[in-house]
Amino acid sequence: GQNIDQPTEMTATEGAIVQINCTYQTSGFNGLFWYQQHAGEAPTFLSYNVLDGLEEKGRFSSFLSRSKGYSYLLLKELQMKDSASYLCAVRDRDYKLSFGAGTTVTVRA
């Protein structure tokens, strides 16, 4: 089975930077995904990491360290619309995707 931990809640100010950490323990590793989910809506794909390092996509970046079982999602220049839940998901050696409980980010003016 998988064990995926991420903080429950984070609050930040508009224009600031927030880093959401995710640690995991898996039976094999075949990639890590970050999803964004607004209240009452479907999760939408943000990023994918399979090799160590940083992947940058506009205001969002995701980092992976496989040896440490660690990833983070970095949200820059926060906007009010970034208030949402952010889900860390890990794919194991059987290609099964397991999700963390999600981090609710609240952006304040």
Add this chain to the structure above:
Amino acid sequence: ETGVTQTPRHLVMGMTNKKSLKCEQHLGHNAMYWYKQSAKKPLELMFVYNFKEQTENNSVPSRFSPECPNSSHLFLHLHTLQPEDSALYLCASSQDPGTGSYEQYFGPGTRLTVT
């Protein structure tokens, strides 16, 4: 709009009822999934279908019965549910369940309440 639709969006049913949830994907994907999302809990994978064949049943009680008539449609048949089954049920699809960076595309979900 992700290309994955689910109906109904909301469903209230009694414990003795039988109902079905429907999912349709318009993305030409080969794999489809059912997830359960309860408040403050991780998304739980329930079933996986790859090319219409069930490849994963994640120890789901038999009161949940999936059906995949073709690669574009997925159903979840419900009968004699319990109040603790109340949750958001999400359908997802992907090009391939395993290789590469093929992310899953989620539908908007069905909010199920069992009374």
